[in-house]
Amino acid sequence: MLIGLVAASFFIPESFFTIWAYIAIVFGIIFLLVQTIMLLEFAYSFADKMLNNYEESHDPCWKIGLVRMSRNIKLCRILRLFMTVFV
Numbered sequence: 676m677l678i679g680l681v682a683a684s685f686f687i688p689e690s691f692f693t694i695w696a697y698i699a700i701v702f703g704i705i706f707l708l709v710q711t712i713m714l715l716e717f718a719y720s721f722a723d724k725m726l727n728n729y730e731e732s733h734d735p736c737w738k739i740g741l742v743r744m745s746r747n748i749k750l751c752r753i754l755r756l757f758m759t760v761f762v
Contacts, residue, residue, distance in 0.1 A: 680683075721744075
């Protein structure tokens with residue numbers, strides 16, 4: 676069956692793939708926007724939980740953890756920028 680599908684794919688007209696490319700671009704953009712929103716929501720809720728734990732317990736580990744996570748994220752952004760420009 677798989678061989679038949681592969682063989683049949685050679686007979687699909689080129690106009691189908693042109694339309695499919697535009698559909699893929701639209702859904703790709705939607706996917707990236709949804710992923711960005713989910714990532715931002717996670718980051719804000721994570722920081723809020725760590726800050727609330729610090730305010731409740733006054734344990735400096737929560738504050739240090741939040742500062743370290745923020746620093747690591749910023750370092751990853753700088754590394755990503757470096758890799759994008761120079762590699």
